[in-house]
Amino acid sequence: MLPLCSTSSCHLGKGLCSARYSLVLILHFSLFMMYLLRVNLSITIIAMTNGTNPGSLTNSSTDVCPNCSHAQPNGSHRAFTQGAPVYDWRAETQGVILSALFYGYLFTQLLGGYWSGQFGGKLVLGYGLLSTSALMLLVPLAAGLGAVYLIGLQALLGMAEGVIFPAQYMLLAKWALPLERSRLIQLAVAGCTFGTFVTFPAAGIICQYVGWPYVFYIFGGIGCVWCGFWFLLVYEDPACHPHISAGEKEYIVSSLANQGISHGRSLPLLAMIKSLPLWAIAVPCFCSEWLIYKLLASMPTYMHEVLRFDIRENGLLAALPYIGNWLCTIVSGVLADFLLSKQVFSIATVRKLFSVLGMMLPAISLVAVSYVGCDYTAAVVFLTLSMTVISMCGAGFYTKHMDIAPRYAGFVLGVTNTLGTVSGIIAPTAVGFLTSQDLLTGWRNVFCVSAALNLFGRLFYVTFGSGTIQDWAREDTALQ
Numbered sequence: 001m002l003p004l005c006s007t008s009s010c011h012l013g014k015g016l017c018s019a020r021y022s023l024v025l026i027l028h029f030s031l032f033m034m035y036l037l038r039v040n041l042s043i044t045i046i047a048m049t050n051g052t053n054p055g056s057l058t059n060s061s062t063d064v065c066p067n068c069s070h071a072q073p074n075g076s077h078r079a080f081t082q083g084a085p086v087y088d089w090r091a092e093t094q095g096v097i098l099s100a101l102f103y104g105y106l107f108t109q110l111l112g113g114y115w116s117g118q119f120g121g122k123l124v125l126g127y128g129l130l131s132t133s134a135l136m137l138l139v140p141l142a143a144g145l146g147a148v149y150l151i152g153l154q155a156l157l158g159m160a161e162g163v164i165f166p167a168q169y170m171l172l173a174k175w176a177l178p179l180e181r182s183r184l185i186q187l188a189v190a191g192c193t194f195g196t197f198v199t200f201p202a203a204g205i206i207c208q209y210v211g212w213p214y215v216f217y218i219f220g221g222i223g224c225v226w227c228g229f230w231f232l233l234v235y236e237d238p239a240c241h242p243h244i245s246a247g248e249k250e251y252i253v254s255s256l257a258n259q260g261i262s263h264g265r266s267l268p269l270l271a272m273i274k275s276l277p278l279w280a281i282a283v284p285c286f287c288s289e290w291l292i293y294k295l296l297a298s299m300p301t302y303m304h305e306v307l308r309f310d311i312r313e314n315g316l317l318a319a320l321p322y323i324g325n326w327l328c329t330i331v332s333g334v335l336a337d338f339l340l341s342k343q344v345f346s347i348a349t350v351r352k353l354f355s356v357l358g359m360m361l362p363a364i365s366l367v368a369v370s371y372v373g374c375d376y377t378a379a380v381v382f383l384t385l386s387m388t389v390i391s392m393c394g395a396g397f398y399t400k401h402m403d404i405a406p407r408y409a410g411f412v413l414g415v416t417n418t419l420g421t422v423s424g425i426i427a428p429t430a431v432g433f434l435t436s437q438d439l440l441t442g443w444r445n446v447f448c449v450s451a452a453l454n455l456f457g458r459l460f461y462v463t464f465g466s467g468t469i470q471d472w473a474r475e476d477t478a479l480q
Helices: 019-038 040-048 076-081 091-119 121-136 139-145 147-161 164-173 178-209 213-233 246-255 269-274 276-305 311-341 347-372 376-395 397-404 406-434 439-464
Strands: none
Touching (some): 019 040, 019 147, 019 246, 040 091, 040 178, 091 147, 091 164, 091 406, 139 147, 139 213, 164 406, 178 311, 178 397, 276 397, 276 439, 311 376, 347 397, 347 439, 376 397, 406 439
């Protein structure tokens, strides 16, 4: 991983040309690849199914919006299948398929954090991404064998992906300076939304012009190639980096001297369970990720079933909220670090400020979406606003893992992400059941439940959140 440029600022350990910013750039594109692989089924499932929703088309025609698509109403689906197989899966089945990834994802969050502490984030993240890419190539085969096989493969994909985020946090904990954490984490995590932004329109276009199986072949192949670059370019910590300047190495080591080394086999589990500041991260993670995963998995379906966009328009419009999210993710990280560096607010206050804004405004937007009905412009605007502003949480409680327990950052992220993954399991399935009888009323309930959860998470975090390293994270304790 060579620094991005060679200037005096590199030798001082400052600036965008430093080794740590090079790492963040590689992490950005690695998480881009992860989401390229994760969300493609959300748009592709429209092409894989029969173009209708047997569970919801029992509704009268007044329950859905008039067709706003420029495509031929009777031929659009036939056009984008391109001779590929088409499956007759009900809304409930589609919801379970989309949720299945999170069943596997749930089981490897804690393992990913623990393994990262023992073996390093580089190896764990790299092999997790490589396994995900390879398994993605098998999706068309599994779908052809039946929905049960696809559900099983989705669970395996989730297990492979589950180690990636904890490993990323463990890696960043060894590189990110306290006054740069918000921007470095947000720059890395922005790759997720950038990946979603690219995947939705790209998958829609591939489905329409080539056929849906090629979405998985193309994206899986690209992921395998990228993993080669990952293993060649990434180094576990500044001490392992052969090209980092002495100035930057000293700058990082001295800034992180008080947080300790990786935890190895020692985990203060009982102290973690009793820690309210840790629960203050986990609860809003569940609440906000319900909204994120619900939109991630189900927004293309909402635009197809209710707003009646064809698959190409659907992909483009479903991607729009994520470019706003990508921009706001980067800006909010820079702004949070600016407030901290100027000592305008304490760490705890900055995290709570961004968490409140990132959870309250999306809740209001979702309630608005539920009542705009068939106003296509208003629906897209409010959905975009909701996904844009929720990214501010990344500079809020999503950064707290390194604030309260930097040496256990990967494992703590695994703990909170496990709870967040539960919402990823429930949300798409809940959407399938809520919308299986009455589309407009069902989607209104979906949006209002998401808004209520977001407001509850905000209240819990503001009440119990902390900005200091916890006592149990300051030194190794015996495994409880």
